[in-house]
Amino acid sequence: MTGPTSTATVSSRIHAQLRADILGDRYAAGEALPSERRLSEDLHTNRHAVREALKRLQQAGLVAISQGGATRVRDWRRHGGLDLLLDVAAEGDAPEALRVPRAAMEMRACIGADAARRCAERASAEVKAQLRARAEQLVAADDLVVRDAHYELLWDLVVDGADNIAYRLALTTLVARQRVADVRAGAVARELSDDVAIRALVSAVEAGDADGAHTLARDLLERSIPTD
Numbered sequence: 001m002t003g004p005t006s007t008a009t010v011s012s013r014i015h016a017q018l019r020a021d022i023l024g025d026r027y028a029a030g031e032a033l034p035s036e037r038r039l040s041e042d043l044h045t046n047r048h049a050v051r052e053a054l055k056r057l058q059q060a061g062l063v064a065i066s067q068g069g070a071t072r073v074r075d076w077r078r079h080g081g082l083d084l085l086l087d088v089a090a091e092g093d094a095p096e097a098l099r100v101p102r103a104a105m106e107m108r109a110c111i112g113a114d115a116a117r118r119c120a121e122r123a124s125a126e127v128k129a130q131l132r133a134r135a136e137q138l139v140a141a142d143d144l145v146v147r148d149a150h151y152e153l154l155w156d157l158v159v160d161g162a163d164n165i166a167y168r169l170a171l172t173t174l175v176a177r178q179r180v181a182d183v184r185a186g187a188v189a190r191e192l193s194d195d196v197a198i199r200a201l202v203s204a205v206e207a208g209d210a211d212g213a214h215t216l217a218r219d220l221l222e223r224s225i226p227t228d
Helices: 004-023 036-042 047-059 082-091 100-122 125-140 144-162 165-178 195-206 210-224
Strands: 063-065 071-073
Touching: 004 047, 004 082, 036 047, 047 063, 082 100, 082 165, 100 144, 100 165, 100 195, 100 210, 125 144, 125 195, 144 165, 144 195, 195 210
Parallel strands: none
Antiparallel strands: 063 071
16 A cells, blocks of 8 residues: 555655766756656656655756756756755765765865854954863863863854854754764864864964964864865
């Protein structure tokens, strides 16, 4: 018996398969996908499940659906968003060629470095004092997981001090539940273990040294970018 739940499951499977084909360049931008009828036949399912899968692809910016015409692949690199990275990371089907982990950590380093620069320019004396206190708490801790907890809060303060909501939302998207950027203690251990670099970054922010804060933050964050 086929009900709403089974149809949704089938639709999700079709969506994941077509998304992987598009991201993997099996279908080029501008190319027409097979018709709903052809897809339903090839995938041994009903057209309703195919239609639902195509609607999800449209919402993600991967295809353009024309009523009565072909469904064409869009250039997802220009029409997609960070939510696309979240989806493929969560489901584990991102093509390896996209190097999603590297891309995510490079973006984290880029945004984090500029957030540190803005923080040096804009942060209040109160935020700077909190940064110093948090850095000293981190340095005093021996356990890597405890240090990581302090480090996360330290960067929260940096982003707060930068006073840039776009940076806040982008970083939240990247690190949410480690679905895209892996910022668990083991993955960023080279950042967490350098007391000198962390203290130097905070000192630059305290002094209002925007360029220095940017350089120190970039050098610190880039240590965790995957090399492969």
